[in-house]
Amino acid sequence: MTDLTLYIGNKNYSSWSMRPYLVLLKAELPFRETLIQLDVPGFKEKLLALSDAGTVPVLHVGDEMIPDSLAISDWAALCVPNLWPKDEKDRREARNMCLQMQEEFTQLRTHAPMNLRRRTRTKMPDTCIKDARQMTDIWEDCLSRHDGPFLFDNWSIVDAFATPYATRFVSYDIARPAKADTYISELMADEDYLNWEADALIEAWTLPDTDNI
Numbered sequence: 303m304t305d306l307t308l309y310i311g312n313k314n315y316s317s318w319s320m321r322p323y324l325v326l327l328k329a330e331l332p333f334r335e336t337l338i339q340l341d342v343p344g345f346k347e348k349l350l351a352l353s354d355a356g357t358v359p360v361l362h363v364g365d366e367m368i369p370d371s372l373a374i375s376d377w378a379a380l381c382v383p384n385l386w387p388k389d390e391k392d393r394r395e396a397r398n399m400c401l402q403m404q405e406e407f408t409q410l411r412t413h414a415p416m417n418l419r420r421r422t423r424t425k426m427p428d429t430c431i432k433d434a435r436q437m438t439d440i441w442e443d444c445l446s447r448h449d450g451p452f453l454f455d456n457w458s459i460v461d462a463f464a465t466p467y468a469t470r471f472v473s474y475d476i477a478r479p480a481k482a483d484t485y486i487s488e489l490m491a492d493e494d495y496l497n498w499e500a501d502a503l504i505e506a507w508t509l510p511d512t513d514n515i
């Protein structure tokens with residue numbers, strides 16, 4: 303098996319990095335992880351030395367550097383196809399949901415940035431709550447059409463994409479309906495997520511602006 307190295311950002315804050323980390327663990331593809339501290343002097347140069355995207359995550363596989371969480375997940379699914387739902391229609395829907403989670407929900411991402419150490423009951427702006435409701439509507443609709451416990455029954459890449467959002471509901475105490483709440487609890491109890499979280503909680507590096515939201 304080719305050597306794999308996953309370049310990631312700080313575990314407390316880097317929601318994008320968490321996703322392929324979970325995917326590679328679920329795929330049982332052995333990999334090394336290299337953490338690059340974000341938002342410290344020189345960090346951008348380090349990211350640009352990895353790939354033109356200038357962001358993490360990046361997967362180093364053979365002589366190729368694959369940036370982007372979904373591209374890395376797609377690569378993993380070529381090795382381990384059951385990382386996507388089995389049914390073709392479900393697979394398309396799941397991948398579209400991943401794209402949506404990457405591109406939309408900007409108010410939720412801005413006002414409730416991933417911060418695993420954070421626990422607050424600060425009132426969130428209405429725009430953020432609206433995004434959060436849209437997210438739980440999508441989850442509830444999908445869960446109601448499947449048997450659970452995950453969006454498409456068995457764990458799949460779309461659940462990795464949902465996990466950083468799930469942490470925001472917990473960190474910022476955002477209201478959610480019952481089915482979505484059970485789903486969030488399921489994601490938060492996942493062993494691979496808990497390993498990531500354990501590392502995040504002992505990271506010394508902090509972002510005061512994010513910690514005070």
Ligand SMILES: N[C@@H](CCC(=O)N[C@@H](CS)C(=O)NCC(=O)O)C(=O)O
Nearest residue numbers: 311316317318357358359370371372
């Ligand atoms: N679409 C990319 C976005 C990656 C991204 O924005 N990563 C953030 C880390 S959480 C980053 O590298 N930020 C540093 C920067 O933009 O300078 C993905 O899905 O991987």
